[in-house]
Amino acid sequence: VRPAAQGSSTSSLDAPIRDKWAVIIGISKFKNPTYNLQFSDKDAQDFRDFLVNEENFQPDHVLLLLNEKATRANIMRAFGSKWLPSLAEPGDLVVIYISTHGTPAQIDNAGRNYIVAYDTDADDLYATAVDMDELSQRIKEGVKTDRALIILDTCYSGGGATGSRGLLRAGNFDLSRIPVGKGHLVLSSSGADQRSWESKEYKNGVFTKNLIDVLRTSRDTDIKTVFATLAKKVEWEVRRDHGFLQTPQLGGTWQGRGLVLSLPATDPRPMSTAKLMEFK
Numbered sequence: 291v292r293p294a295a296q297g298s299s300t301s302s303l304d305a306p307i308r309d310k311w312a313v314i315i316g317i318s319k320f321k322n323p324t325y326n327l328q329f330s331d332k333d334a335q336d337f338r339d340f341l342v343n344e345e346n347f348q349p350d351h352v353l354l355l356l357n358e359k360a361t362r363a364n365i366m367r368a369f370g371s372k373w374l375p376s377l378a379e380p381g382d383l384v385v386i387y388i389s390t391h392g393t394p395a396q397i398d399n400a401g402r403n404y405i406v407a408y409d410t411d412a413d414d415l416y417a418t419a420v421d422m423d424e425l426s427q428r429i430k431e432g433v434k435t436d437r438a439l440i441i442l443d444t445c446y447s448g449g450g451a452t453g454s455r456g457l458l459r460a461g462n463f464d465l466s467r468i469p470v471g472k473g474h475l476v477l478s479s480s481g482a483d484q485r486s487w488e489s490k491e492y493k494n495g496v497f498t499k500n501l502i503d504v505l506r507t508s509r510d511t512d513i514k515t516v517f518a519t520l521a522k523k524v525e526w527e528v529r530r531d532h533g534f535l536q537t538p539q540l541g542g543t544w545q546g547r548g549l550v551l552s553l554p555a556t557d558p559r560p561m562s563t564a565k566l567m568e569f570k
Contacts, residue, residue, distance in 0.1 A: 313386050314334050314338045325391065378435050430474065439474075
């Protein structure tokens with residue numbers, strides 16, 4: 291269903307998208323090489339290129355953190371004073387994409403979900419990993435727009451040191467337990483008790499490759515409709531090639547007309563190259 295034209299409603303969430311920002315994180319090579327994955331960094335690079343080349347995101351509005359650049363400190367900076375909270379304004383769209391290991395809440399004593407950064411120690415998650423619940427709260431309270439799409443291609447269970455916590459355990463985030471704000475949608479690559487699989491046929495995770503493909507062929511389609519097609523494709527490919535169930539999840543709330551990722555910004559703001567250089 292094609293959404294209404296920009297500006298056709300008086301609702302703030304129906305107003306035109308003023309500017310578009312993104313944080314893209316992908317880690318295949320970790321400080322501890324026993325955690326290494328195959329395609330997370332390529333997934334992130336491919337998604338970044340897709341946003342810039344096909345979805346009307348300005349290159350200097352997209353922060354890309356790959357491998358050794360995706361330290362815990364740099365990830366926290368991206369959601370602190372150095373990037374999103376200082377740049378995004380009301381009426382903007384924020385897209386966050388993360389591809390790495392994720393640890394589900396049930397393996398943490400305090401029931402927290404963690405994102406594994408480049409320099410994370412899986413036996414000391416609280417001190418060295420990124421708390422997904424804290425990150426979501428930061429996005430909800432610190433980023434000055436109520437339009438955000440969060441994409442989590444997390445929880446590959448391959449890799450991981452023998453005896454390390456979390457990285458050998460299949461399971462993903464439970465979206466119902468992650469705090470989100472009004473106008474925030476969260477896409478997760480699999481259910482809370484499932485593994486997210488990498489492809490046997492191409493050099494990508496199954497979820498991210500299908501996400502890009504469906505978005506590419508559905509440019510005028512809102513994200514919720516895109517998700518319905520995406521979920522079917524991922525479920526079938528993983529069952530066919532791996533014999534397991536992987537069911538992408540959609541959480542959060544959205545008001546107003548549906549989110550169409552390809553819509554251009556109506557009032558883009560110039561950026562300073564010094565901003566991106568702060569993460570080098």
